[in-house]
Amino acid sequence: MNYRHAYHAGNFADCMKHALLVWLVEALARKPAPFFVLDTHAGAGHYDLNAVPAARTMEAKGGILRLLDTVSAKEGALSPYLSLVRRLGLYPGSPSIIEAILRPDDRLTCCELHPEDAAELRHLFAHNPAVSVHRRDAWEALRGLLPPKQKRALILIDPPFEDPNEFSNLPKGLALGHSRFRTGVFVAWYPIKRLAQVRQFLTAMRDSGIRDIVTAEFLLREPLDPTRLNGCGLLVINPPYQFETAAAAILTSLLDAIGTGEPGQGIAVTRLADE
Numbered sequence: 001m002n003y004r005h006a007y008h009a010g011n012f013a014d015c016m017k018h019a020l021l022v023w024l025v026e027a028l029a030r031k032p033a034p035f036f037v038l039d040t041h042a043g044a045g046h047y048d049l050n051a052v053p054a055a056r057t058m059e060a061k062g063g064i065l066r067l068l069d070t071v072s073a074k075e076g077a078l079s080p081y082l083s084l085v086r087r088l089g090l091y092p093g094s095p096s097i098i099e100a101i102l103r104p105d106d107r108l109t110c111c112e113l114h115p116e117d118a119a120e121l122r123h124l125f126a127h128n129p130a131v132s133v134h135r136r137d138a139w140e141a142l143r144g145l146l147p148p149k150q151k152r153a154l155i156l157i158d159p160p161f162e163d164p165n166e167f168s169n170l171p172k173g174l175a176l177g178h179s180r181f182r183t184g185v186f187v188a189w190y191p192i193k194r195l196a197q198v199r200q201f202l203t204a205m206r207d208s209g210i211r212d213i214v215t216a217e218f219l220l221r222e223p224l225d226p227t228r229l230n231g232c233g234l235l236v237i238n239p240p241y242q243f244e245t246a247a248a249a250i251l252t253s254l255l256d257a258i259g260t261g262e263p264g265q266g267i268a269v270t271r272l273a274d275e
């Protein structure tokens with residue numbers, strides 16, 4: 001396991017994922033019944049952007065640091081995400097973002113395989129009985145932890161994509177999770193480097209027989225160079241009401257703030273499978 005999220009925390013792809021995640025978890029929190037969140041690839045939970053890993057890559061400069069510098073606190077579509085980041089202080093990873101939105105009866109389970117990140121995560125949430133942390137394989141957790149006892153759930157699948165098979169693991173993991181809990185909101189992040197891999201993944205999902213799938217994609221440039229992270233996408237199964245409209249507004253604001261102006265930059269919110 002070579003991937004450490006600390007080197008990439010706060011980059012444009014993290015901001016894209018987290019800005020949409022905030023909207024999605026808040027959408028669950030709008031209804032009174034308690035919900036469960038499973039964060040299958042949780043990372044360390046929060047990151048010091050001034051410490052060596054993040055400072056070495058400086059990826060956050062083109063992401064969260066630019067957003068915090070240039071987007072006013074009142075900016076519409078990004079405001080829930082940015083006010084949460086400002087409120088939490090230390091730059092939050094997905095578990096901290098989710099924890100901040102939970103209500104007293106909601107629950108979060110985080111899985112993380114890297115021993116140091118799992119230990120940090122455990123320490124971070126030691127005080128909060130609503131959050132459990134497992135040093136456990138994400139793909140196995142989709143079988144073991146679903147269905148939850150709550151009737152509503154969001155499952156975030158955010159693999160590091162260091163394994164060349166990750167693009168084929170993802171449809172299998174989504175199919176497994178969905179077969180265990182058909183009404184769950186499944187959210188999977190994917191990188192846009194080599195377009196052929198992305199197309200193959202989306203075709204597999206379109207052909208999976210799973211209904212109600214939407215993708216939200218953010219491109220910094222036309223994906224011509226497969227060695228670069230040209231953009232990223234979030235695939236959502238069973239998206240909450242009005243996700244497509246909200247995602248378009250969030251990604252448009254994000255592009256206005258951190259777009260590079262390179263040819264081919266843009267956003268796309270696409271319905272992959274009907275309800």
Ligand SMILES: C[S@@+](CC[C@H](N)C(=O)[O-])C[C@H]1O[C@@H](n2cnc3c(N)ncnc32)[C@H](O)[C@@H]1O
Nearest residue numbers: 005041042043093094112113114137138158160
């Ligand atoms: C992209 S990072 C997660 C970032 C986090 N979701 C966030 O948004 O803040 C992916 C994480 O998955 C962990 N990981 C890799 N393979 C895993 C597996 N099979 N099961 C659980 N965790 C895994 C890595 O150690 C890494 O911390």
